[in-house]
Structures are given as structure tokens and as C-alpha cells.
Amino acid sequence: MTAGLSLPLARPIEDRVSPEWVRISYASALALGFKSGRFTREFDFGGINLLLNYADGCLSDCGYCGLARSRAGAYEEKSFIRVEWPLVSTDDLVGRMAEREARLTRLCISMVTHGSAYQDTLDITRRIRARVGTPLSILVAPPTLGEERLRAFHAAGVDMIGIGLDAVTEALFRSTRTEVPKGGLSWKQYWEIVDLSREIFGPWKVNCHTLVGLGETDRDLVELFSRLLGRQIFPYLFCFNPEPESRMAAHPRSGITRWRRIQLAKFLMEERGIGRDAFRFDADGALAAFRASRALLERAAADGRAFMTNGCPGEEGEPGCTRPMGSWRPTEAPRDYPWLPDEGDRRAIAAELRLEELI
16 A cells, blocks of 8 residues: 655754644643643543644645644644644653653544654654553544554554544535645545554544534434444544634534534444434434434433543543543533533533434
8 A cells, every 4th residue: 555645844944843842732731730720620631632743834724624724823823623732842741641641541642744744753652652551542644644654653552543534525525625735635545544544453443533514414424423333433523613714714513402413323323233224314414313212312311421522542441532622612511521421411411402302
């Protein structure tokens, strides 16, 4: 298989670039003591997210992404999923993770589309693995990869691969994700990386990110969930939240009722073995009914786990990467919960879900 598309290897003038420097999510900065502050609700948080940093940034230009090259501002200052990502020394970060390893549940390196991304990610992976044993994922940039490079990640100690498919149909993929220098973001090539990752890393060690609200139908989502789960690949749900000054800044996000129903549908398929034939759609492809017993639906909705953040598991299978504030602001009610919803949360979810309409 190909080793990936050829991308420019231009080195930035500034010194604070990967692999010596990385950006980390604001939640990770709080957990590791790089920033002071606290979450709106106390909960166990141990999922540390890293993001590669380059002066020329990510060479992709996805219409919904805060890191898109056409979005105004320096790359280092751009938000990602509407959250601040402070810049820290890689070696300092690894040291703090080693000190706090007992409290960590999952680590994840997010690549960007850049000619140096593969080698730098491998370098950072080896630095982490030399000192920290917490399970490690990589959210990969498919244009930079091929079979040999995926196998190198596996050999270096990466245990899960994530692919940011985002758009769940080829038409949406083409309309929201534009070309990169000397190559394009190809739907076919993304799926080649999905297939190779599944072959190399094995069952339930690959995930595909799906973004709800780009213009897809509920039927599109359910069909993709079925395709992935049939291959023992996790679909992870994200809720589109417009980034200011991105090309899709004016695009509305999904209503909360639709979002809750998609969360429940995926949970039923993934955790309760419900097939795609158990869902009925209207003429526009919107979910119209669940063909399942009332008792099953009510138990699944009341359980609360369907509405938690999707992320890679910890060592014992517990939620490992919970990304607080990834799809909602601190002033809003959570769209996905980084903790198991309590009684008050479940009452709010029930009102948003309006399950009775679908039974």
C-alpha cells in the first residue's frame, strides 16, 4: 500500500513547534497543573489530549474546523472544537503525566495534515511510552499515512487509532473538506486508512469520528453506525458547534432533541444489539420511530450512558477520554456528559429526548 501522499516539509521559523512543543486541551491543562481553575462540576478526569503545533498549521481547510488554514489568525492562537489549547513543552508535559500516571485514564495525540506530522507523532509517542504506561490513542491525519506508518505506530505502543471522518457521506465529505497542497482529502483514502487500521490494530481498536449537523440525515448516520459496528469499529459522536470565522460559522447546529435521539440510537445499536431495521425514518430521512419495546427504550434512556461523551476507553474498559466542553460551553447545559448523568441530568435529558413521540 502507499506510504501516504507527499506533503511539503517546510520548517517554521518559530522555535515552539512539534515535536518539542505541543498544544493540549484546556481541560488537560487544568488536570496537569499548567492552568489554574476547575470544572463546573467535580468529576474524575484523566483523559489528556495533545495536538501537534506548527507555524504554518494544518494544511487542510475543512469548512467546520477551527484549525482550517483559511480561518483568520495564527495557528497557535486558533481554537479547536471551540476550546483553548495552550502550548506546552513536550518533555515538561510527559514529566507531568508520569508524575500523575495513577490518575490518568487515556492519552491521545491529534495529528494535523502536515508533512512533518507523521515523524513528529512517532517521536512524541516514543517519549510518552518511555515514561507513561497509560493507554495511548492517535487521531490520525490519513493523507500523511499508509500501512508501514500505521504499523510503526502499533510497534511504538499505540493501542487505538481514530479517524476523523466527520462527514458521514461522500457528498458531504467533498462539500465540506477542501484540497491540501499536492494532494486532496479523499473519501476513498480515508476509508483505506480505516481498513488498514482495523487490520493492524484489531477489533474495537479503531474508531471513526462522526459529526452530527453538517447536513446529513438520521438515516445516513444509522447506516454508517451499522457499517462500522459490523466491522467491530467504534463510531464516536460529536455535535457540530460552529467555530467563529470558519466557513461554516453561520451554519446552525442540530437541535437538542435530534441530538439526543441520535445518541440513543447509537447506544441501542452498540450496547443493546439493535439493528438498523429497528429504526423507521420519514420521507426526509429523519428518525420517526424506534421499533423496540417500550421497556427496552425507557431503560436505555434512563441508564444515562447513551448521553455521555464518546471517547476511547481506559485500561479496564471504563470511559477514558471524556473531553469536557468539547461540544458545549460552560454557560450551557452539557450536550454530552463527561460524567454519568445524575438524577437531575436524566430529567433534563428526558425532556429533551421526548421519547414518547418515537414509541
